[in-house]
Amino acid sequence: MKYYVPRFELGVLSNSQRLMEDKFGGLPWGIPARFWPICRSCGKSMSLIVQLNHHDERLNLGRKGRCLFVFMCSNPDSYCEPTWNSSEGCNSSFVVEPEALENNLSFPPDVAEPETAQIRNCENCAYDQSWVADRTIWIQTEVRISKWIQMHDEIPKSDRSNFTDETKYSETSEELLKSIYSGTKLGSVPSWIQSPEYSDWTFVAQFDDYFGFHTPLPEPDDIGCPVGQGDRYNYQRFLPKTQRLDSPREVTQNENRSTNDDPRWFCEGPNFGDAGSGYLFIKFDGELLPKSEFIWQCH
Numbered sequence: 001m002k003y004y005v006p007r008f009e010l011g012v013l014s015n016s017q018r019l020m021e022d023k024f025g026g027l028p029w030g031i032p033a034r035f036w037p038i039c040r041s042c043g044k045s046m047s048l049i050v051q052l053n054h055h056d057e058r059l060n061l062g063r064k065g066r067c068l069f070v071f072m073c074s075n076p077d078s079y080c081e082p083t084w085n086s087s088e089g090c091n092s093s094f095v096v097e098p099e100a101l102e103n104n105l106s107f108p109p110d111v112a113e114p115e116t117a118q119i120r121n122c123e124n125c126a127y128d129q130s131w132v133a134d135r136t137i138w139i140q141t142e143v144r145i146s147k148w149i150q151m152h153d154e155i156p157k158s159d160r161s162n163f164t165d166e167t168k169y170s171e172t173s174e175e176l177l178k179s180i181y182s183g184t185k186l187g188s189v190p191s192w193i194q195s196p197e198y199s200d201w202t203f204v205a206q207f208d209d210y211f212g213f214h215t216p217l218p219e220p221d222d223i224g225c226p227v228g229q230g231d232r233y234n235y236q237r238f239l240p241k242t243q244r245l246d247s248p249r250e251v252t253q254n255e256n257r258s259t260n261d262d263p264r265w266f267c268e269g270p271n272f273g274d275a276g277s278g279y280l281f282i283k284f285d286g287e288l289l290p291k292s293e294f295i296w297q298c299h
């Protein structure tokens with residue numbers, strides 16, 4: 001089956017956003033405040049995990065211009081734990097019609113004077129412990145997508161449903177399961193860490209809990225966070241003059257790079273537990289907007 005893998009650009013190294021585009025983290029684009037999901041556990045606005053636009057091949061949302069949003073609670077004042085499924089109310093995913101979208105970056109509804117509030121990566125909550133809850137916008141690391149690359153795997157389209165059905169999945173050969181791409185992708189079938197779920201839904205995307213970049217390793221002062229080089233026996237951390245609070249906590253050079261297809265450096269992505277993966281599903285319900293569900297699994 002066809003699937004699509006992204007080439008990433010770190011948000012703090014990119015031009016400021018001017019248009020709707022597929023992206024991870026940062027402030028969402030175009031979502032009206034009334035649609036911004038609030039965490040059922042702590043009552044704080046959630047943070048954007050990803051927003052993905054309808055695309056006839058990559059992500060069929062049934063209509064051009066529709067956008068699928070995934071949010072998750074990232075509030076360091078509460079550390080809401082059950083973000084792994086939507087029934088607990090600590091994550092939320094939904095599709096918005098183009099007519100309802102705005103043409104600007106969006107700010108959460110529960111932050112006073114959002115234009116002047118501090119935008120802070122939730123990874124940087126330990127950097128210094130002082131923040132004012134209603135003057136702080138917690139974001140996940142912003143990562144933009146410079147292009148999607150079309151790939152193919154060995155999974156026949158006719159076997160698609162085998163990969164969300166627990167019985168059929170258990171009868172699938174180890175070799176075929178190992179051949180499934182487990183990184184961030186749109187399309188094909190999920191590479192499960194635990195057992196299959198959502199048998200009556202359509203799998204549309206999987207998300208890794210880190211980002212790999214093919215751009216040159218940035219300088220600490222360009223990125224505003226420490227840059228690590230070396231292996232675990234000889235790891236050196238080069239510090240910026242000033243830490244940017246909207247940057248990742250740290251980025252790390254890929255010491256094991258062997259081909260041009262391998263990323264040059266990494267940063268952490270959303271917290272999906274211990275080396276976890278996020279899984280996104282949709283379901284069409286008549287003429288209405290497709291429904292969506294997001295879960296994560298970890299080791």
Ligand SMILES: [Zn+2]
Nearest residue numbers: 039042073080
């Ligand atoms: Zn919460």
